[in-house]
Amino acid sequence: MIAFEHVGKRYGGRFEALSNIDFRVSRGEMVFLTGHSGAGKSSLLRLIMRLERPSRGRVMVAGHDIDKLHPSQLPFYRRQIGVVFQDHQLLFDRSIYHNVALPLEIRGLAPRDIARRVRAALDKVGLLHREKALPIELSGGEQQRVGIARAVVNKPALLLADEPTGNLDPQLSADIMGLFEDFHRIGTTVMIASHDLALIARLRHRTLRLSEGRLVADEEAA
Amino acid sequence: MSARHSRKGAATPRGASAAARTGGRQEASTSPRGARQQTVRAQGQWQAWLRHHRAMCVDSLRRLVRQPVGSLLTMLAIAIALVLPSALWLSLDSAKLVDAELDASATLTAYLDKGVSESETGRILEALEAQSEVAATELITAEQGMAEFQQSLGLDDALARLDENPLPAAVVISPTTPSPEAMAALSERLSAMSGVAEVRLDLAWIERLRQLAELGRRLTLALGVLFGLGVLLVVGNTIRLAVENRRKEIEVVTLIGATHAFVRRPFLYSGAWYGLGGGLLAWGLLTLGSDWLAAPVASLAASYGAHYQLPTLGLVGSTTLLTCSTLLGWLGAWIAVSRHLAGIKPR
Ligand SMILES: Nc1ncnc2c1ncn2[C@@H]1O[C@H](COP(=O)(O)OP(=O)(O)O)[C@@H](O)[C@H]1O
Numbered sequence: 195m196i197a198f199e200h201v202g203k204r205y206g207g208r209f210e211a212l213s214n215i216d217f218r219v220s221r222g223e224m225v226f227l228t229g230h231s232g233a234g235k236s237s238l239l240r241l242i243m244r245l246e247r248p249s250r251g252r253v254m255v256a257g258h259d260i261d262k263l264h265p266s267q268l269p270f271y272r273r274q275i276g277v278v279f280q281d282h283q284l285l286f287d288r289s290i291y292h293n294v295a296l297p298l299e300i301r302g303l304a305p306r307d308i309a310r311r312v313r314a315a316l317d318k319v320g321l322l323h324r325e326k327a328l329p330i331e332l333s334g335g336e337q338q339r340v341g342i343a344r345a346v347v348n349k350p351a352l353l354l355a356d357e358p359t360g361n362l363d364p365q366l367s368a369d370i371m372g373l374f375e376d377f378h379r380i381g382t383t384v385m386i387a388s389h390d391l392a393l394i395a396r397l398r399h400r401t402l403r404l405s406e407g408r409l410v411a412d413e414e415a416a
Numbered sequence: 417m418s419a420r421h422s423r424k425g426a427a428t429p430r431g432a433s434a435a436a437r438t439g440g441r442q443e444a445s446t447s448p449r450g451a452r453q454q455t456v457r458a459q460g461q462w463q464a465w466l467r468h469h470r471a472m473c474v475d476s477l478r479r480l481v482r483q484p485v486g487s488l489l490t491m492l493a494i495a496i497a498l499v500l501p502s503a504l505w506l507s508l509d510s511a512k513l514v515d516a517e518l519d520a521s522a523t524l525t526a527y528l529d530k531g532v533s534e535s536e537t538g539r540i541l542e543a544l545e546a547q548s549e550v551a552a553t554e555l556i557t558a559e560q561g562m563a564e565f566q567q568s569l570g571l572d573d574a575l576a577r578l579d580e581n582p583l584p585a586a587v588v589i590s591p592t593t594p595s596p597e598a599m600a601a602l603s604e605r606l607s608a609m610s611g612v613a614e615v616r617l618d619l620a621w622i623e624r625l626r627q628l629a630e631l632g633r634r635l636t637l638a639l640g641v642l643f644g645l646g647v648l649l650v651v652g653n654t655i656r657l658a659v660e661n662r663r664k665e666i667e668v669v670t671l672i673g674a675t676h677a678f679v680r681r682p683f684l685y686s687g688a689w690y691g692l693g694g695g696l697l698a699w700g701l702l703t704l705g706s707d708w709l710a711a712p713v714a715s716l717a718a719s720y721g722a723h724y725q726l727p728t729l730g731l732v733g734s735t736t737l738l739t740c741s742t743l744l745g746w747l748g749a750w751i752a753v754s755r756h757l758a759g760i761k762p763r
């Protein structure tokens with residue numbers, strides 16, 4: 195599903211945020227990405243989303259060199275990836291329902307289909323009863339669950355998450371990770387950047403460890 | 417996984433279940449069923465496109481109404497930029513009428529020798545009318561000339577004190593062809609006739625008027641272009657601020673796969689609404705203005721013995737004004753959005 199081939203990423207010419215990253219993730223796998231702050235986790239995810247382009251090497255997704263995508267194809271490429279952010283990137287001027295509906299509206303689904311799928315996604319994250327609320331009225335954990343609902347409402351083949359439990363207490367973090375495991379179970383490829391080592395260790399999935407832009411460990415689940 | 421293969425995505429849960437449902441026949445695009453599915457899909461996309469247009473059209477209007485003062489100010493600025501060239505264009509339209517009247521009123525005046533007898537005058541008149549280039553003649557005797565002169569200048573007393581009428585008799589001649597060249601030639605020949613002292617030909621002021629009209633036309637064009645640019649700037653600036661205000665939203669929708677067209681659409685509708693609003697305001701200002709000016713213009717014209725009415729926009733003019741303003745608003749928005757979208761990169 196994902197293949198990094200000797201990928202390097204420089205910002206501003208001199209500083210190398212990622213160097214010689216080489217790994218593969220198969221379809222349906224669930225992978226954690228760990229490392230200290232500034233190790234390059236976010237940069238790696240942004241390369242997959244094609245928000246950044248590699249300075250060297252190739253990033254292959256589903257067999258395609260995504261660097262070769264034409265700008266006009268990018269929106270359609272991104273529609274197939276669900277992304278969850280640490281700061282969840284919700285729009286605060288519209289309800290939970292309309293936040294989750296956004297990817298479907300972009301795809302031009304009929305309102306009837308949108309309603310059905312939004313409710314299914316909200317139900318999955320346990321927030322169906324809050325669909326009319328504004329994001330500001332929700333707790334941090336609930337906002338993060340809305341972010342997840344929005345990421346999966348499109349039924350993406352690939353789900354990326356950048357520190358999805360960054361600001362949450364251990365119990366909420368475990369709940370959120372449980373949601374990701376559910377999607378993994380139905381066949382979605384999941385990649386989660388996190389520095390919550392204790393939680394990752396408990397969940398027993400493959401873990402890629404970055405340090406100063408290098409891939410220093412690739413550990414299969416124990 | 418690429419854009420091209422987005423619809424199939426065979427290894428995704430969705431793709432897998434869809435393939436299972438259709439027994440894998442989805443791949444065979446040559447089958448009748450595949451063809452039908454493609455038509456349905458194309459129809460669905462067309463409907464989705466229409467739906468989004470409709471939604472953005474309404475949504476952008478709603479946003480305008482939510483900030484009535486700001487929107488009105490923008491529209492007023494557009495209206496002011498539109499009023500001046502429109503007013504010029506209108507008066508030019510009336511200059512065209514003057515043009516037509518000029519042709520009709522192009523005449524020569526032949527002043528006869530002073531003191532010619534009435535019979536002599538009659539003979540000269542006949543000779544004049546015999547010319548093929550002369551369409552009509554009108555005799556103004558010395559006495560008539562004096563009376564007109566007195567009336568138009570209001571100098572009754574001063575002129576009454578003159579012992580002798582200083583004015584000669586005159587014949588006003590309408591030529592068959594009112595072109596400047598033909599009239600100049602005619603005037604040359606007429607002045608050679610005996611009994612004719614002088615032929616006055618007012619080509620100069622006709623020419624001057626024509627050039628004035630041409631100047632007006634070019635001025636209108638130049639001002640139209642200039643003020644059109646002004647409208648683009650006004651709308652562009654407003655839309656730039658709107659884009660800046662919704663920066664976060666643009667970043668998020670770009671992140672989750674919105675196309676440029678999708679992002680641009682609400683702003684283009686806003687621009688078109690601003691343009692239409694500005695056009696309507698300009699139309700109102702023009703109507704008010706011509707109402708306000710109508711009375712003095714009419715009495716001014718009456719004092720010259722003319723009947724002249726201020727031109728109005730009419731249906732064609734109004735439609736043109738509103739179409740142009742709407743298009744200008746749309747264009748201004750397009751330029752602003754395109755320039756600023758390039759600078760917005762999702763984080
Ligand atoms: N847009 C950018 N421009 C310049 N440097 C950047 C940019 N994004 C990240 N970096 C740098 O790259 C390094 C890796 O950052 P990041 O990928 O965010 O790490 P992590 O997510 O693991 O904390 C950091 O040193 C960071 O300062």
Ligand SMILES: [Mg+2]
Pocket residue numbers: 235236237356
């Ligand atoms: Mg990070």
